[in-house]
Amino acid sequence: MDRQFNISGGHRAAGGDWYAVENPAFLTPIAEAPLTAPQALDDAVASASAALGSWAKDPMGRRNALKGCAALLASNLEDLAVLLSREQGKPLPAAKREILSAKSYLEYFADKTVHQEVILRDTNRTVVALSSPVGVVGLIVPWNFPLVLLMMKLAPALWAGNTVVVKPAPTTPLTTLAVASLFAACLPPGVLNTVTGGADVGASLVSHEGVAKISFTGSTPTGKKIMESAAQTLKRLTLELGGNDAAVVLQDADLETSAPLLFERAFMNAGQVCCAVKRLFVHRSLYEPLVEKMVAIAKHWRVGPGLNEGVQMGPLNNRQQFEHVKGLLDDAVAGGGRIVAGGDTPPDWPGHFIRPAIVVDITDSRRLVREEQFGPALPILPFDDEDEAIARANASEFGLGGSVWSRDIERATALVSRLEAVNLFVNQHATPPEPAIPFGGMKSSGFGYEFGDWGLDEFVVRKVLHSPVGGMA
Template structure:
């Protein structure tokens, strides 16, 4: 672990499983309560010096980006080992982390003058909050850490970071490689299980919690933050709909729809989770997606040519297996896949489910894996209502030849991001957040930066 700029061992360890084998590959430190206290104290003590030099903060973020670029292959291998994604994608995740760091290093911290006359000079400025407790998930452990780290540090905050216990190794490495870039205490990395996360969210030092994970855990984080009114950003789950319009060309959209659903083996909060298709196109869309599902190569992410790795962990593997089995038992048809892959590891066939309706669990819930239900509709107004008929509201997409009509329908989706003829188009300057139960606040862009600041009015009288 990294505490106060130094490598620190824990009194105990826990096993980190390689999802391609199902076996323990490495051990990670299991932080004690006392070590968390030390990390929080270090971040608190580093805050005053860190917040006072904006130029140094920008230089440090640029240097951190350079480290990500230079060591992308090395850290990418760690990501593939613990997360399961293909090595090329693991490496690109590290590169993307560098891109996010570089973007925020150059982002302006606004200072707005709202009055400047003979009476007063009144400015609205952004001030840092203090210590940020950041808790990150297992699907993109390094990239989503930098979504929090980069804006928080630019704003002048310090951080204690806790990754998922399923994927702690890449974040431990992040803390290690940035020890020579960041002053001691600015970034502390601790690892452990759910109990460590509970200690963090109820700790009296942090003034902000930034959490990415499930809705259920996000609600517990919000409750833990309430007694001392910690600020929160919660990026939670999604059940993203894709609506295919009757003028769409199934052959033309199939690759993008499939990619939007199966990126990272479907383990993306904003991936397509259900597709609504008109009667007239239903068979063609199902066949086109099934053809692609049958053609892809699934395997160990360390092997050449693998396009999709395993599901990251056994609980998620069992959940996907259960949801698919439930759908098939309820009358759905597996146009492709439909079952786990025999052998070691948490591999599941890329699955396209047809002849399925709203009300099936895999349509109504977030599957977060390589299984996609295709639902038929006869009226687009009904499709919109069904797409919106959920507690989730992260993102969605509409697909059609008439882009203006598709955009009009996309604007009626109750979600944080509405795409037209694409999905999962993300960028560091584009805000990302959800409606309803899919989150509180946003990440990325200046809006994400503002989430790590407090507004202050500076009023200077001229009288």
């Protein structure tokens, strides 16, 4: 069986124990990835630390390196997309889009310039802001968008002069390792290092004294553990955690255009999107018509292995997530809910497939409404009053995103601003990340930002320099 190796200090890390990475559509092994031993993790952090000084002092070299990395993604698009589809499960066109998005992020930061910020200037002194890299940064990436979420962290981290140790999810390490191997041709040794394995490897990275910051995307329970561990070494943190986004459809919404968009934003990537539509609140006057439209779309949604022609949705990535979503659907039915489309497993393949499930007659107290499903199951709930809809949408521990759908843009804009979430939308939801636009969460959805100037600040230490005018102070 093929093996993918970690990169440490610009070279393949020595192998130790290995584990098989599985195709979630067929439950067959694809390749083997390393189980990083404690000494190998120490070596990766030491390599990143040794490379930091020269890398931080060479902004032009960093830009050229990011351009070179982007070109490598483009020239290896087909092979990387096939590998990503096989290990993650997503359809091949979606895998290609993910890699092209990752490429565009590298290109954006390769061209990014900032001007020195003058805080104060008078006849006696000048006060300016300086930015220095944080140091060695640990990047911990989940399995739903392995390349996009990696580049959302890697591109700004490297642009700012940091060196990194990347920990991909154990179920989707292969594309990350392949990319790291390619990037070794453009990046100085030690700038990008990888470690792979289970939760124990991630925990060791978080607690490592040589790591100055952790940028993590993943579940809220894991984020809490990271925060607790990072406190021991006062690490800086960016935590992009779970979500339970609400979409509120007002009585004047255009269902012909809204229904297909709502369906796509609920079930894209098999619902495995932190800011997907996960609770759909619909004005009672439109409730039945919208349910009918969503059911019609669900019944024709093509589900299958990601490399099959015409597939619109692949399997869930792993058995644990499959069982979680099935459990939420069982709980919904036990509480009187009805699954009016999907929720079953296609008989043609052995993998972690669930057809897009539309659930009605469900109350806000059921697990499918309260918890983050992170899978292809959508509860649709009626409301009678806008204030009621906003209150029910806000009755969640999460605060990642939310949307309002209406023909009256001004009215919808005013209403959506009342949602307790960071990423707000009108007549759209969970648009693809853009590097110029900040993305973050509140409440149990985490803190800190990725992308935009706010996100760049997450990867730098801000310093304040006081200089006298004309000599000594």
